[in-house]
Amino acid sequence: MRDANFLIENNARHFWHPMAHPAEMQKNPPKVITAAExxxxxxxxxxxxxxxxxxxWNVNLGYSCQPVKDxxxxxxxxxxYYSAFRGTSTGPAIELSYELREWFAPDGLTRAFFTSGGSDSVETALRLARQYHKIRGERDRTKFIGIKKGYHGTHFGGASVNGNANFRRNYEPLLPGVYHIPAPWPYRNPFGETDPARLAQLCAAMLEDEIKFQSPDTVAAFIMxxxxxAGGVIPPHESFMPLVREICDRHGVLLIAxxxxxAFGRTGAWTGSRLWGVKPDMMTTAKAITNGYYPFGAVMLGEKVVEVFESNEDSFGNIGHGYTYSAHPVGAAAALAALAETKRLDVARNAAVRGDELMDGCLALQKKHDMVGDVRGKGLMTCLELVSDRTNxxxxxxxxxxxxxxxxxxxGVMVRISGNNVILSPPLVLTSDDVTRIVEALDAGLQVAAF
Known part of the structure; x- marks a missing residue:
């Protein structure tokens, strides 16, 4: 690698950074990270x-996970490398599909379709949802419903079901036939409702109303x-996702989680769906599946979807979709090692314990600093929403x-800023001392912001 002077001089000069304005990056160059441990x-x-x-959100095991590197x-x-298109397969992909079936059995998911990352996984799920209904003869079921403030990647399908204008406006018009309901967000919602349980009911009712308004036989899936x-770490009330599951079942709409x-422990449970006691029809995964060391993802499919595809005998069941790097053997090998370490270290349990400590620390900061308007989170997903006026x-x-x-x-702490949100998603191998260090650094940062 070139020396430090070269890196500083050429920082943000010759490539555009994701999720950033090129001019702003040149005016205020980003941090240059050269090592991690x-x-x-x-x-x-x-x-x-x-x-x-x-x-x-993806380096759950930290930067020194030797088994994944090995x-x-x-x-x-x-x-x-070898392709997984029809006619060939590889050992790591076969082994990983078996491991994921075991991993996601409690979620009712038994098949995997491999991708190159999260956006690819969302795009795959949306396409398979439409195809599922076509196989069943319901070919008008092409519409999707999402949640405002939801984030689902950057492909055209994912950007269309995204519920945040920051990821949509500059690329519109997007996919037609996509609609959104309010987020179950007690701090900001159109109902002025602060009771999370009541808000969950109101948002679920909006979902059912939208399905009925569009006509149920035109709606393919609800994604959440x-x-x-990325929308600001918004945990719904525990009743929300079960209510959504009931509504989707009632109207023949697939539920994509x-x-x-x-997935893989960040919430304090092995999956977010399992946290709420819900079995989705499809689940998109990526990020921590390889601890971020290799671009890889998977869409997991439930038996209802699997049975329709695998019993089909005409061309509508053919999956005319895939990526050059789907089921990449190196990515599959990395995933197998990452999952083994994820289980061995029981990072979900650590995320729950450290997450409670981090939440307590952030709530103490809210009491100390008026600019912290809201603190929310679950497991090692935490957000401080910063305001200049708590009342307004x-x-x-x-x-x-x-x-x-x-x-x-x-x-001494790197955080992520999204709008007026400070988002925390540290590795799941965090210690209590690390939590203290994060809270103390946030305290110092908030003091600087006040002047």
Whole structure:
């Protein structure tokens, strides 16, 4: 790698960063990360900081997971690549499909379709949902319903079911036949409802009303994150997803659980759906499936969907969809190793315990700093929403938020800023001391933002 001076001089000059304005990146170059170990990052200037972002929700096992590194190296030596298109398969893909069947059996999911990541997984689920209904002869079922503030990736299908204008407006018009209901978000919702249980009922009623308005025989699927992630870490009331499951069943609509973030322990349960006691028809996964060390994902399919496809005898059952890197043997080997470590370390249990500690620390910050308008989360998914006026919930200014980010970083912790939200998604191998370090750095950042 080139020296530090070269990296600093050329930072953000020759490539455009995802989710960023190119001009802004050139004006205010991003942090250059050059190394990582455990739960810490090292930047180009040699500063070490705790990664409270966990890469991008995905480095659950930290940056020193040797079994995953070894699995990648060994597979590269044996079989670095081969296609999984019709006619060929590989050992790691077969073994991983078996392992995932065992892993997701409590969720009622028994088949896997492999992808290159989360956006690919969402696109796959949407396409298979439409195909499912076509096989069954209900070929008008093409519409999708999502949740406002929901996030489902950046492909055209995923962007269409996204419920945040930041990921939609610059690319519209998007996929037709996509509709959204309000998020079950007590802090901000169109009903002015602060009771989470009542709000869950209101939002579920909106789903049923939208299905009826569109006509049930035109709706293919409802897609939701069991806990909304990029939209600001919004955990619904425990009754919401079960209500959604009942409504979808009543109207023949598939339920797609987008668990690209929530699968594999981040919520304190092995899946977000399991947290709420719901079995979806499809589940999208990626991110932590390889601990972020290799681009990989999987769509898991329930028996209702599986039976329709596998009993079909005409061309409507043919899956005319896939990616060059679907079931990549190196990615599959990495996933097998990551899942083994995920189980061995019981990271879901640690996420639940450390998540409670982090929540307590953030609630203490809310009492200390008026600019912390709301604190919410589940497991190691936590959000501080920053406001300049608690009564009116006015978002904190961009300049103040930028100062908060820099102050927190200088205090030794990397956080993620999304609008006026400070999002925390640290590795699931976090310790109590790490939690203390995060809270203390946030405290320092909030003090900087106040001036």
């Amino acid at each position: 455990g739960v810490e990052l090292t930047d180009v200037q040699g500063q070490r900081v705790l990664d409270a972002v966990g890469g991008l 699995a990648i190296r060994d597979q590269l030596e044996q079989l670095p 994150e069991p806990i909304l992630g 987008d668990e690209v973030i929530t 919930k006015t978002p904190l200014s961009k300049d103040a938020i930028a100062r908060m980010f820099e102050g927190t970083y200088e205090a």
